[in-house]
Amino acid sequence: xxxxxxxxxxxxxxxxxxxxxxxxxxxxxxxxxxxxxxxxxxxxxxxxxxxxxxxxxxxxxxxxxxxxxxxxxxxxxxxxxxxxxxxxxxxxxxxxxxxxxxxxxxxxxxxxxxxxxxxxxxxxxxxxxxxxxxxxxxxxxxxxxxxxxxxxxxxxxxxxxxxxxxxxxxxxxxxxxxxxxxxxxxxxxxxxxxxxxxxxxxxxxxxxxxxxxxxxxxxxxxxxxxxxxxxxxxxxxxxxxxxxxxxxxxxxxxxxxxxxxxxxxxxxxxxxxxxxxxxxxxxxxxxxxxxxxxxxxxxxxxxxxxxxxxxxxxxxxxxxxxxxxxxxxxxxxxxxxxxxxxxxxxxxxxxxxxxxxxxxxxxxxxxxxxxxxxxxxxxxxxxxxxxxxxxxxxxxxxxx
Amino acid sequence: xxxxxxxxxxxxxxxxxxxxxxxxxxxxxxxxxxxxxxxxxxxxxxxxxxxxxxxxxxxxxxxxxxxxxxxxxxxxxxxxxxxxxxxxxxxxxxxxxxxxxxxxxxxxxxxxxxxxxxxxxxxxxxxxxxxxxxxxxxxxxxxxxxxxxxxxxxxxxxxxxxxxxxxxxxxxxxxxxxxxxxxxxxxxxxxxxxxxxxxxxxxxxxxxxxxxxxxxxxxxxxxxxxxxxxxxxxxxxxxxxxxxxxxxxxxxxxxxxxxxxxxxxxxxxxxxxxxxxxxxxxxxxxxxxxxxxxxxxxxxxxxxxxxxxxxxxxxxxxxxxxxxxxxxxxxxxxxxxxxxxxxxxxxxxxxxxxxxxxxxxxxxxxxxxxxxxxxxxxxxxxxxxxxxxxxxxxxxxxxx
Numbered sequence: 109x110x111x112x113x114x115x116x117x118x119x120x121x122x123x124x125x126x127x128x129x130x131x132x133x134x135x136x137x138x139x140x141x142x143x144x145x146x147x148x149x150x151x152x153x154x155x156x157x158x159x160x161x162x163x164x165x166x167x168x169x170x171x172x173x174x175x176x177x178x179x180x181x182x183x184x185x186x187x188x189x190x191x192x193x194x195x196x197x198x199x200x201x202x203x204x205x206x207x208x209x210x211x212x213x214x215x216x217x218x219x220x221x222x223x224x225x226x227x228x229x230x231x232x233x234x235x236x237x238x239x240x241x242x243x244x245x246x247x248x249x250x251x252x253x254x255x256x257x258x259x260x261x262x263x264x265x266x267x268x269x270x271x272x273x274x275x276x277x278x279x280x281x282x283x284x285x286x287x288x289x290x291x292x293x294x295x296x297x298x299x300x301x302x303x304x305x306x307x308x309x310x311x312x313x314x315x316x317x318x319x320x321x322x323x324x325x326x327x328x329x330x331x332x333x334x335x336x337x338x339x340x341x342x343x344x345x346x347x348x349x350x351x352x353x354x355x356x357x358x359x360x361x362x363x364x365x366x367x368x369x370x371x372x373x374x375x376x377x378x379x380x381x382x383x384x385x386x387x388x389x390x391x392x393x394x395x396x397x398x399x400x401x402x403x404x405x406x407x408x409x410x411x412x413x414x415x416x417x418x419x420x421x422x423x424x425x426x427x428x429x430x431x432x433x434x435x436x437x438x439x440x441x442x443x444x445x446x447x448x449x450x451x452x453x454x455x456x457x458x459x460x461x462x463x464x465x466x467x468x469x470x471x472x473x474x475x476x477x478x479x480x481x482x483x484x485x486x487x488x489x490x491x492x493x494x495x496x497x498x499x500x501x502x503x504x505x506x507x508x
Numbered sequence: 509x510x511x512x513x514x515x516x517x518x519x520x521x522x523x524x525x526x527x528x529x530x531x532x533x534x535x536x537x538x539x540x541x542x543x544x545x546x547x548x549x550x551x552x553x554x555x556x557x558x559x560x561x562x563x564x565x566x567x568x569x570x571x572x573x574x575x576x577x578x579x580x581x582x583x584x585x586x587x588x589x590x591x592x593x594x595x596x597x598x599x600x601x602x603x604x605x606x607x608x609x610x611x612x613x614x615x616x617x618x619x620x621x622x623x624x625x626x627x628x629x630x631x632x633x634x635x636x637x638x639x640x641x642x643x644x645x646x647x648x649x650x651x652x653x654x655x656x657x658x659x660x661x662x663x664x665x666x667x668x669x670x671x672x673x674x675x676x677x678x679x680x681x682x683x684x685x686x687x688x689x690x691x692x693x694x695x696x697x698x699x700x701x702x703x704x705x706x707x708x709x710x711x712x713x714x715x716x717x718x719x720x721x722x723x724x725x726x727x728x729x730x731x732x733x734x735x736x737x738x739x740x741x742x743x744x745x746x747x748x749x750x751x752x753x754x755x756x757x758x759x760x761x762x763x764x765x766x767x768x769x770x771x772x773x774x775x776x777x778x779x780x781x782x783x784x785x786x787x788x789x790x791x792x793x794x795x796x797x798x799x800x801x802x803x804x805x806x807x808x809x810x811x812x813x814x815x816x817x818x819x820x821x822x823x824x825x826x827x828x829x830x831x832x833x834x835x836x837x838x839x840x841x842x843x844x845x846x847x848x849x850x851x852x853x854x855x856x857x858x859x860x861x862x863x864x865x866x867x868x869x870x871x872x873x874x875x876x877x878x879x880x881x882x883x884x885x886x887x888x889x890x891x892x893x894x895x896x897x898x899x900x901x902x903x904x905x906x907x908x
Contacts, residue, residue, distance in 0.1 A: 154724060155738040157634075157837035178824050178866060182736040199824040203841045205658075208632075231639035232608075234557075238641030239632035239657065257639065258605075300718030304711040311704040311741075318700030318743025321725040324554060336582040338555040341711075343718025424578055424599040435835045437557035441603045466578060 111150045112361040113270055115188050121148055122164070122171070124263045129166055134228035134254055136217070137164040138244075140236040142434040144260040145173075146362055149187040155179040156235050156434060158202050159209035165222060174213050176202060210240045214247025223248050228256030234436065261442045265429055267456045271363060272479060275431065275458060277317045279365040279477070279488035281358025285309035285319075286491045289326075289356070290371055293498050295348040299328055299341035306356055313360070320359040323438040324366075327355040334370070334471040337464060348374045353473045355462075357438055363431055364438040365488045366460045368475035371496040380472060383420070383465060384495035387474050390414040390463055391493065394426070394445075395478060398485035404449035404459075411463055412447075425449075426463040430477060453480045458488075511550045512761040513670055515588050521548055522564070522571070524663045529566055534628035534654055536617070537564040538644075539571075540636040542834040544660040546762055549587040555579040556635050556834060558602050559609035565622060574613050576602060610640045614647025623648050628656030634836065661842050665829055667856045671763060672879060675831065675858060677717045679765040679877070679888035681758025685709035685719075686891050689726075689756070690771055693898050695748040699728055699741035706756055713760070720759040723838040724766075727755040734770070734871040737864060748774045753873045755862075757838055763831055764838040765888045766860045768875035771896040780872060783820070783865060784895035787874050790814040790863055791893065794826070794845075795878060798885035804849035804859075811863055812847075825849075826863040830877060853880045858888075 111118070125148065129137055139162040145151045149162055149171055160175030173183040173194045180196035183189070197212040217223050227248065230236050232255075245253060267275070289306035306326045313319030329339040331350040346352065350373050357366035372380055393414045394407050404427075411426055425446035428439040438460075443451035445459060462475035474493065478485045487493075511518070525548060529537055539562040545551045549562055549571055560575030573583040573594045580596035583589070597612040617623050627648065630636050632655075645653060667675070689706035706726045713719030729739040731750040746752065750773050757766035772780060793814045794807050804827075811826055825846035828839040838860075843851030845859060862875035874893065878885045887893075 152740075153736070153738040154727060154740055154836070157724070157839075178737055181866075182739060185733065185736065186739075200846070202825065203828070203839070203844060229638065231642070232637045234634050234637065236638050237632045237634065238629065238636050238638050239655070241638030241641065242631065255639070298718055300720075301712055304708045304719070307711050308704045308708040311707050312701055313743065318698055318741075319704070320700075321740065324557070325721040327554060333585065336553070336585065337578055338553040339582060339586075340552075340554055340721065341718070343713065425602065428603070436554070439557075439603070444603060446600070466581075 111188055112274070113150070117268060117270065118148065118150065118188055121263060125164060125260055126166055128259050128262065129164070129228065132228065132254060132256070132259070133226055134256055135166045135225040136222050137228040137256055137259065138230070139164065139260060140230050140240070141233045141260070142235060143362070143432050144230070147260060147264055147432055149173065149189055151183055152186045152362065153179060153182040155182065159240060161213065174216060208239065208243050210243035211247055214244055217248060224250035226252045226254060228254045228259065230257050231255045232257040258441060261440050264432060264440055265442050265457055266454055267431060267458055271431065272456060274361045274363040275365050275488060278358040278360040278363050281310060281313045281317065281319045281360065282356065282365045282367045283489050283491050284314060285356055285358060286354065286367055286369060289354060290369065290496055290498065293346055293352065293371055293373060295373060296345050298343050298345050299330060300343050303328060303341040306354070310356065310358060317360055320362065322357045322359045322364060323433040323435045324357065327353070329353050332469045335466045335469055337466065337471070337473065346373050351376065351380060351470065353471065355473060355475070362433065364433060365477045366430060366438060366475065367477060367489050367491060368462055368464070368473040369491065369496050370472045370474060371498055373498050375499060376495060376497060379470065380495060383472050384474070386415055386418045386420055387463060387465060387472055388493065391461065391474065391476060394461060394463070395476065395485050395487070398453060398478065398480060399483060400454050400480060402453050404443045404445045404451040404453070405447060407445045408447050408449070420465060422463065422465060424464070427459050427461040429457065430460040431458055455480055455482050511588055512674070513550070517668060517670065518548065518550065518588055521663060525564060525660055526566055528659050528662065529564070529628065532628065532654060532656070532659070533626055534656060535566045535625040536622050537628040537656055537659065538630070539564065539660060540630050540640070541633045541660070542635060543762070543832050544630070547660060547664055547832055549573065549589055551583055552586045552762065553579060553582040555582065559640060561613065574616060608639065608643050610643035611647055614644055617648060624650035626652045626654060628654045628659065630657050631655045632657040658841060661840050664832060664840055665842050665857055666854055667831060667858055671831065672856060674761045674763040675765050675888055678758040678760040678763050681710060681713045681717065681719045681760065682756065682765045682767050683889050683891050684714060685756055685758060686754065686767055686769060689754060690769065690896055690898065693746055693752065693771055693773060695773060696745050698743050698745050699730060700743050703728060703741040706754070710756065710758060717760055720762065722757045722759045722764060723833040723835045724757065727753070729753050732869045735866045735869055737866065737871070737873065746773050751776065751780060751870065753871065755873060755875070762833065764833060765877045766830060766838060766875065767877060767889050767891060768862055768864070768873040769891065769896050770872045770874060771898055773898050775899060776895060776897060779870065780895060783872050784874070786815055786818045786820055787863060787865060787872055788893065791861065791874065791876060794861060794863070795876065795885050798853060798878065798880060799883060800854050800880060802853050804843045804845045804851040804853070805847060807845045808847050808849070820865060822863065822865060824864070827859045827861040829857065830860040831858055855880055855882050
């Protein structure tokens with residue numbers, strides 16, 4: 109298997125990670141976030157539903173991969189680390205009430221002489237459970253445990269040119285899937301039919317670049333449910349006069365470019381007609397303001413002022429850093445575009461700007477994923493930035 | 509929104525959960541597993557990437573839902589619990605380094621007078637992090653914390669007739685997606701093209717029943733990688749003479765029926781020809797032996813003896829309880845078909861029997877999902893149980 113990045117890029121990532129470890133006084137870093145495991149080693153498999161980790165030791169050149177026996181070959185073929193550093197645990201540790209993989213891992217750390225060091229763990233990562241923390245502490249009584257949540261995510265904030273290139277490919281897939289998905293929407297078509305169309309193109313990708321599974325499935329709240337952003341599709345047919353929100357991301361080499369659009373089936377109601385220009389103007393203002401040196405909090409301020417003129421307010425954050433990830437989230441959990449966020453924009457940071465407005469029984473989402481450039485910002489996708497209208501009267505020629 | 513189960517079925521599930529809480533001396537149960545949240549309340553949304561939970565209080569008739577503000581409407585429309593019991597936290601708690609949702613939740617539990625009780629938490633669930641445990645303990649110093657991992661999963665082991673019906677619908681989707689996916693395989697077609705075909709049918713479902721996103725994406729290791737079960741697809745074309753393993757699950761109302769098949773592109777090599785009948789004989793023996801009263805450990809023994817005759821051994825477990833779930837796993841983490849597992853089969857338990865054999869550079873997977881019946885067992889799917897051969901010489905009429 110060919111690694112998606114040059115070996116020197118992985119070395120650079122590891123070096124920056126170790127710098128941050130030193131700043132925090134961490135000698136051994138246990139990485140359980142699958143995106144961080146991938147970022148540092150290349151490891152790529154759907155094996156994160158069992159306990160596994162990458163061990164970064166401050167004074168060792170190579171990470172260790174520790175995971176399930178049947179996944180060890182995957183660590184050998186998808187990473188740059190030496191086979192000797194791939195340490196499998198037997199299958200009786202898997203989802204067992206008598207053996208826990210963290211006991212095995214603690215034992216390994218003791219054996220190789222790191223049981224009494226300052227150990228960083230990603231305490232708030234999905235794949236580092238409360239029990240994992242307890243069992244590690246129990247097995248390593250002479251170690252000091254430090255929180256290293258987001259330590260590697262912070263390194264991920266600024267993308268390399270190769271990462272940006274992968275996001276550009278992902279963006280092409282996003283554009284294609286959004287176009288084909290929206291084309292399929294008409295009264296009587298089931299939501300699952302449109303979701304299938306979207307998924308087909310997300311996964312097939314373009315003739316040049318095959319798609320991968322996104323970290324979040326297509327979100328498709330419809331009608332009254334457009335006030336509820338995280339609903340997926342149902343098996344109900346679309347209804348004339350309803351709106352549907354589509355939020356998807358193309359994915360290439362695990363890099364995501366999300367995009368949301370609101371689609372009116374038939375002519376939009378007054379509320380949508382009124383609010384869409386407010387959102388679009390806000391997006392324009394935010395993207396025009398974004399450049400190196402500006403903070404995420406200042407971006408939010410631009411948005412807030414922009415919609416306040418029209419009498420609107422927004423409770424939730426408007427965006428977040430995005431890129432490499434695995435389920436359940438394509439966000440990177442570092443910079444958020446919201447009030448008070450002090451993240452300073454730098455070139456090659458990438459954000460999903462999704463300044464949705466939700467009301468009691470409806471909502472609107474129009475989003476853009478953008479890159480911070482040397483002097484400003486640029487969008488990844490080209491799909492029209494507008495309220496999309498699927499009027500079956502206009503489309504009569506296309507409908508059988 | 510119509511709930512997928514009668515309200516009485518939810519009440520029965522809650523009652524059984526409370527019985528287990530009593531047995532363990534748990535007064536307040538904090539449910540963070542999205543499948544368990546769905547099982548008890550109906551809650552269904554892709555919101556588990558932020559902290560959220562269902563709170564079961566032993567002496568209160570209704571659960572509480574606590575989650576993100578923008579997801580609260582989802583809790584109101586997808587669950588049977590009263591709107592007053594839906595408690596949202598503000599957005600500045602989301603992925604923040606200054607506010608943690610568990611602080612909010614601890615505060616709520618204090619306010620409503622449950623801060624000093626015996627609290628059960630799902631310590632080893634993906635969506636209950638080490639930090640979640642620490643913050644809760646910190647915020648509720650007078651509470652006693654007990655481990656309740658798998659408490660609700662144990663209730664889920666035996667399915668109701670309605671759950672079995674949903675699995676039958678999922679099985680129809682599995683059969684369809686497996687058939688269409690395998691039909692698409694031929695030399696030169698990219699792995700992502702076949703994955704797209706599979707996903708299309710998994711999500712579209714049948715004309716009667718729309719499909720949903722499975723908790724695991726299609727797994728498709730190919731060629732030498734058939735020794736690595738948890739690789740997904742690549743953008744490389746299939747090669748004549750290689751094998752590909754396909755493991756997928758149709759999903760309906762979040763209930764899964766997984767199925768794995770090994771496909772030889774062109775005539776199979778000697779190894780595959782030799783080992784396939786061994787696996788098929790083993791499956792037949794296990795399914796013939798499965799019935800109420802038998803343990804999972806005894807099923808493994810039947811398999812072990814069956815393949816040992818032919819000189820084979822298997823390291824990993826051969827199966828697991830399956831049904832309702834969310835990413836990253838469709839397994840239920842209760843009964844495992846492996847040596848020493850004491851789970852006693854009962855009617856309407858459902859298992860994915862996947863007695864894969866992996867070698868250094870290849871492997872074979874042929875699986876069945878089965879239900880324990882009153883007297884034996886029955887398969888959910890009808891797709892041919894054999895080594896599948898896609899010989900392009902035989903298929904010349906179908907290939908342009």
